[in-house]
Amino acid sequence: LSIEIPFLNVRVMFCSGRDCSDIKENLIAVVPKIPSGIYIIHPENTDSSFEVSFLEMDYMGGGWTVMQRRSDGLTDFKRSWIDYSDGFGNLAGEHWLGLKKVFHILSQKDTRFQLHIALVSKDDVTSYASYDDFHLDNETQFYGIHLGRYAGSAGDAFRGYEQEQNQDTAPFSASDVDNDGCNPSCSLGNLTVESCSALHNQTGWWFNQCGRANLNGSPEHTESNQRTSILWDTWRQNGVPHVIKTVTMKIRRIPTNN
Known part of the structure; x- marks a missing residue:
C-alpha cells in the first residue's frame, strides 16, 4: 500500500495497514507529523482493502478511524439497510x-477498540462520550452493538435512564x-x-424501544428554526438537551492485556 503525503511531496510505502492505529504505528518513525486525510486500510480478516476518512491524526494522540461524521447537512441519512x-x-465530509x-x-x-463520540452544540459548546471497549456482532446478528465503560462529559445516552431503553447490545435497525x-x-x-426508524425520519441506528441516542437522526424539514434531530439526550443544559450541530464517531485500537 502507498499513501501520498502532499505537503511533504513524498509517497510513504508500508506493508501493513490494518486500521488507522496500525498506520500511525508504522509511519510515526519516518513522518514526524502524520496528516489527517483519506487512507487505505486492509483489516486482516477481509480479502479487500477500502478507504477510510481522516484518521484524525492530530486528535487526542491520533490513530483514529472515523466511522461517522455529521457537519453540514449535505448528506442524506434517510437510508435503507444496504x-x-x-x-x-x-x-472527506459527512x-x-x-x-x-x-x-x-x-x-x-x-x-480491542475504543469508541469516541465528539459533539459540538449549535452554540459551539463541545463535549464527548467515550467507551473503553466497542465491538459489533456479525451481520446475521444485525451488527448488535456492545459497549464498555463510559467516560466523558456528555452523559451515557446509549444506556439512557431506563433499562428498557438501554441501547447497549441492541441490533441495528433501518427503515426496511x-x-x-x-x-x-x-x-x-x-x-x-x-418503528423507531420511522419516528426518526427513516434513519438507521441501534434502537431499543427507540432509546436516548441517535447520532444519525435526520430532520424532516430544513428551516432554520427546525430543531436538530441529532439526538444525545443526556447532554443537557438547564435540563434541556443541547441542540447538536456536529458529531464525529471515531474508533481507535487500545492495548490488550496480553
Missing part, C-alpha cells in the same frame, strides 16, 4: 463508513429492517410507536 451496511456519503467495514476493523484478532424492540409497538409518552 446503505448502512455498505456505507455512504463523502469520506459520511457513514458502513457497518460491514466497521465490523471488519473491530473483529481483528487480539485487538426493524429490530427496535417495539413489538408490535412501544409507548413513548403520548406516542404509540411501531
